[in-house]
Amino acid sequence: MASSSPKIAFLGLGAMGFGMATNLIKLSHPVTGFDVWKPTLERFSAAGGSTATTPRECVRDAPYVVFMVATAAQIMSALFEGPDAAVHELKEGVSLMLCSTGPPEYVPLIQGKLKELGRGDVLVVDAPVSGGTIRAANGTLSIFAAGEEKAVEAAKPILNDMAGSNLWLIPGGLGAGTNVKMVHQVLAGIHIAMTSEAMGFVGKLGLPSKKAFELLKAGEGSSWMFENRTPHLLVEDKTIYSALNIIVKDIGIVTAGGRSAHFPLFLSSTTEQILASGVGAGLGLVDDANLVGVYLPQDPTAILKLASLPEPLAADNAELRLVEKAMAGVHLAAAAEAMCLAAKVGLDAKTMFEIISTAAGASKMFVKKAPLWLSGEWKSGKTVDDVIAELTEAIEEANRLKYPLHLAGTALQLFELASMKGQGKEPDVAIVRIWDGPNGPLYPRESS
């Protein structure tokens, strides 16, 4: 239980922010909330919070300020634009926690602008979060905190109350926390899209979807996202757990990060286009599990209908195994893409492994294979060519059905590229060689 005296200003009371802010109230902090959506303020008041009608009023006298608005642009606006901006009233030496997910360059940009305005005293912390609304509300979010030591120390009491044991202190200064989130979202984004690709394939194959989900969940192709999202498709459920537009924004940050680092991110790019197709089909504001509609445009509720199929399904059913092979192949390539990007932007690979393997970006393949990249002991049950054979099986069946396997198709080309470059007989994790630059291999690396 934290001390109850210092005021916390909390800006951005959306699905995540509302839970985070009310959790702080439960921990006896006096919290003043701000949001542009007025009904939320009423709910927040009912939950025991104070409310403010402008950012400026919200931050008045608060030694702690948390930003949890949707975008970096919204922070810039609330902080700097016009007479109601927060900057006019920021307390001397205030601890400013930037929890929104933005592009890597935005946090240093905000600090720069504060300094320009003579507010070098503000203690900025780059503190993006992950974990979903439930963990937001019970104070166990993963938080990736970075910044000057003094700033991180000042924010720690509040960050601890939001993260519990899931507070990660990321070295590298402002932007490093955002980089961690970015790399994490490579996996989150690909796995969300792959969940739809896989369950759409289940639907196209006409398999009993509930049983298929249970079996796939237990297999090597599973991911945290797959386990988390698929249940939304198996029952009639219009709840928006996480709107498609959120992962659209996040994967946009990933691909922009790839572009600014001149680093190819094939699966992230494929994911971005699938997600854009989802928005184009009118799915931006609904739960991201509905992305399956892009894969089954003529029958988007196929999974729901197949959930009640009474037919038995064996774990070694050949069609089901095709879905699993597609998932495993994509998740292995995704793990490689993410860990190579982590290395490229200078993040510590071991820390990234620890963060991701217990977070929403985890997959069975990631947890199993990523340690091999760190240790350099590339002993794996399969070769690159073995994965090619498995993905090929899945793709040939999908071709026969005229079902699009966007991600599995891209993953296959990546493994083919590795094979063509001479790594066909090497362990499957040699796929990371694709991202080696002229300066030598990215992996193995124990730490950066």
Add this chain to the structure above:
Amino acid sequence: MASSSPKIAFLGLGAMGFGMATNLIKLSHPVTGFDVWKPTLERFSAAGGSTATTPRECVRDAPYVVFMVATAAQIMSALFEGPDAAVHELKEGVSLMLCSTGPPEYVPLIQGKLKELGRGDVLVVDAPVSGGTIRAANGTLSIFAAGEEKAVEAAKPILNDMAGSNLWLIPGGLGAGTNVKMVHQVLAGIHIAMTSEAMGFVGKLGLPSKKAFELLKAGEGSSWMFENRTPHLLVEDKTIYSALNIIVKDIGIVTAGGRSAHFPLFLSSTTEQILASGVGAGLGLVDDANLVGVYLPQDPTAILKLASLPEPLAADNAELRLVEKAMAGVHLAAAAEAMCLAAKVGLDAKTMFEIISTAAGASKMFVKKAPLWLSGEWKSGKTVDDVIAELTEAIEEANRLKYPLHLAGTALQLFELASMKGQGKEPDVAIVRIWDGPNGPLYPRESS
């Protein structure tokens, strides 16, 4: 004008086959047609042809047999299966022209099966065609003929009557003609999909589509397919010039060829998934220009509506230029993918350049850039990093609009890969380096 005496058996009177067969009639050949679709036989009869009700009856006494059915499986069936199969009545020393597009291995397979059955006397020619229904009907199709010299010589009079000056004699034996067609279809397929991606982008940007088409057609991003298909979108036209399912089948042959050669074909794979999405959206049997519906699912007739916009549009309009940059970047990468596959399967690069640059697989970028690969004089106005910058501009605007650029997204990753490997400052055509194997560079090569 050919001699009128020897009978030609023509199996497969679809959109292409009907034109080819009636053209032969016009050239005074006696032609007996067969098709499973009875109304076609009546039309064929009215056009001056004889008709047969079984393959066996069709080929009786014919020294020339042309197969122009839709798939290799249909040839196998008509030639070998059951009591009505053609094989029972093939004339001694018959010239058998296989003009359908099938996978590279199918032609040698057919010859093998004929030999097994004691019909080593049949003169098999691998003779896939390209050029569309108009050129089919006026005898100017591109035909890629390969096989034993004796077989090709025997077929030549008929092939000449179908191809005019567009008959290509491909060295390499049976399968080489099919390989040429396969490589050609890499470009045909990508350009068909890119036509939809580009015109969908025009629609999303809300540009006057007719004027945009005219300007894009004149620019460096144009392709034969773009010029040929786009007009179908600018007027109300339900004609099926080429059903989507045809290019779906052809690109399936391309990606299967890539898999059997263990050769990565990123853009072909992306195209395959886009096309599968089109089939999944119910577009398999309509003209392939309708693929734009996959890009604009909520407004598939946007292009038609925008065609009548009276607004002027400057050639240097910034939004239009984004579309052109996306097209040019994709077409350059597609040209590289096709020419590298050609080299990989042992085709002569110079011949491939000559064939493609005058055929339906041509693009402005192909015609401009492919000669540089042959000559090795890689002087180009742009670097790899320049193309990255152009594709990035297009993709960032598409991201903003949540419009999917499947092909441009994939192309960008390919250029990023080249840049990451150290080729960023090299001429843009250095993109081919991606496909170099451990045995050294694929290009430059004057001839294979």
